[in-house]
Amino acid sequence: DTAVSQTPKYLVTQMGNDKSIKCEQNLGHDTMYWYKQDSKKFLKIMFSYNNKELIINETVPNRFSPKSPDKAHLNLHINSLELGDSAVYFCASSQDESRTLNSPLHFGNGTRLTVT
Amino acid sequence: EDKVVQSPLSLVVHEGDTVTLNCSYEVTNFRSLLWYKQEKKAPTFLFMLTSSGIEKKSGRLSSILDKKELFSILNITATQTGDSAVYLCAVGRWYNFNKFYFGSGTKLNVKP
Numbered sequence: 001d002t003a004v005s006q007t008p009k010y011l012v013t014q015m016g017n018d019k020s021i022k023c024e025q026n027l028g029h030d031t032m033y034w035y036k037q038d039s040k041k042f043l044k045i046m047f048s049y050n051n052k053e054l055i056i057n058e059t060v061p062n063r064f065s066p067k068s069p070d071k072a073h074l075n076l077h078i079n080s081l082e083l084g085d086s087a088v089y090f091c092a093s094s095q096d097e098s099r100t101l102n103s104p105l106h107f108g109n110g111t112r113l114t115v116t
Numbered sequence: 117e118d119k120v121v122q123s124p125l126s127l128v129v130h131e132g133d134t135v136t137l138n139c140s141y142e143v144t145n146f147r148s149l150l151w152y153k154q155e156k157k158a159p160t161f162l163f164m165l166t167s168s169g170i171e172k173k174s175g176r177l178s179s180i181l182d183k184k185e186l187f188s189i190l191n192i193t194a195t196q197t198g199d200s201a202v203y204l205c206a207v208g209r210w211y212n213f214n215k216f217y218f219g220s221g222t223k224l225n226v227k228p
Contacts, residue, residue, distance in 0.1 A: 004158070031213075043159070048214070048215065056213055096214055102148040102216070104164055105159075105206075105216065107159050107160075
């Protein structure tokens, strides 16, 4: 009965490879996000989708491409992986009754990506 | 530039102690401040504060916001080893599609 689940938990890969991380939420939320957490624990937003529409697209290399097939899923594809991409990637969701208000994020357990 | 700063960066206490964690912010069009607890995996939501001076409480944890001085504190009384975690503060803005700015966290270690 996991609320926000992402796979895989760990991803170890070599520079130059392409990889994907999948995320699913069963909370019925309208909005999903990808956050990146670096080694200093800073959580920084990368993307946000509301009902399959991209609404936040931070300054992220275009090697990162999100895809939302439906409002319960948000996947992240990364091309040509670099050493600096190593981090923990968190998927999150929230119920947005209004775009003017804030509602708490519900996070998945993270995917630890290590690029060698 | 929008900024969220947490202090201290880390803290070591013994069980039974009371701790106060700080979060100060400089964010335009401030709307809300959230506290999260992160153990090994997902950050879990603790509190959302939108109004100054109103304390939110959950068991041994409480938090309050001061919108004039632009900060919030998270208090934990009678700490237990299970309180050991990184505590994250995040700030949201009006009309900003629920985009939050996170601090780097305070790492709390509660020793038996």
